[in-house]
Amino acid sequence: MIAWQLCTSLFDIEKWILPSPADIAKQTAEGAGGLWGHVLATVKLTLEGFVIGTSVGLLIALILHMIPFLKSALYPLLILSQNIPTIALAPLLMIWFGFGLLPKLIVITLVCFFPVAVATMGGLKQTDRMMLNYMRMIGANKRQIFTKLELPHALPSIFSGIKIAATYSVMGAVIAEWIGAEKGIGYYMMLQKAGYRTDRMFVAIMIIVALSLMMFGLIALLEKWLVRWKPKQES
Template identity: 90%
Template sequence: MRRWWSQVWPPVVAVLFFLIVWQLCTSLFHIEKWILPSPGDIAEQTTGGGADLWGHVLATVRLTLEGFIIGTLVGLVIALILHMVPFLKSALYPLLILSQNIPTIALAPLLMIWFGFGLLPKIIVITLVCFFPVAVATMGGLKQTDRIMLNYMQMIGANKRQIFAKLELPHALPSIFSGIKIAATYSVMGAVIAEWIGADKGIGYYMMLQKAGYRTDRMFVAIMIIVLLSLLMFGLIALLEKWLVRWKPKQES
């Protein structure tokens, strides 16, 4: 408990100090609310947002979860296929890297033209954002299998399925979860980008409405919610990793 608190209190104190300085600056220099609202103004809008704001949050959460699950599964399947078929890996891996050089914000309008303004293009946007870190981390983890144990299992007659299930996959789990944690935070960003392009609800749509009305305080509320959702997604995956990867040795302090 004491070790946990020693890790938590420094960033908490830093954030509180930053908020106090922010509040004092907006009050002392009489900064207009539409330019830079104070933390108090943002908190007021958060608590008084009503059902409209939280309806948008719920829509984004649903979209994020759907896209994250699909993107993670796509990344895992791609990684397993490329790991099992080395020829495909040498042929397609450069294309995977190339796919990440296309900005999502530039690709999203094309997806809207091809697939309309329904759920499908939004899911595709989030999938494109999420699958790459999962695929790369999974392939990296599978590649770093202990060669001594691999040779031993081959010597005792283990087949490829047994080697994968009992050695390669367990050994790669920490790397896989590293990629999934990155994808979890990216999924929220992907959902908001998708909602910017075309939606009638969600945090991204809410931000577009508030931008048109110069409601900077509500824009900050939306940003804060996006950050909290990303942290929540990361934390849930970290808890799942802790539950599943129990054999992983604890790092020394």
């Protein structure tokens, strides 16, 4: 931050090209009141999309885990879904579903579900074979094996995927707002870009980073509360 401030001062860099940290802080303080509504809109959209995307990812992972032949058939399609740029798909969703809430939620869901699904399937697959065989020997059914062994053992991996999805959800919300919105940080960025207000663009970027860190931190706290044990690492 110090180097950034010194460079903008020493080399007389124009504010519309690269504002200094002091300029960004000043703009943040002056525009805090007007930004609050945009922040709340983005937070609301982020949370809704994150919950839906995480739920979809968990559901897909559980279905593919329970029905192995479906995994061979559908897993390549899951990977293919991530090869389509979200920014390219978003306009199509707006055409198909209009400019309401639904296409925005679909964009965030597409961004969030994949890391959750992959991490969950990986965690369930790495269940301790010895414990699995032992539970089968004592007559445990599939439901008991899943709830008592597979799911608890997979929780660290599941939360790893959820933490990635939490940070991606903010990005997905901003992208969705770029395409069509009346309020939100993404909408605010588009307005400032049109006016070459680079300082306000940096303010929006700082807010996006802060929201992503907050989402990650909340999921990390939830993981610490729920996962009281960690599988021992092999030496």
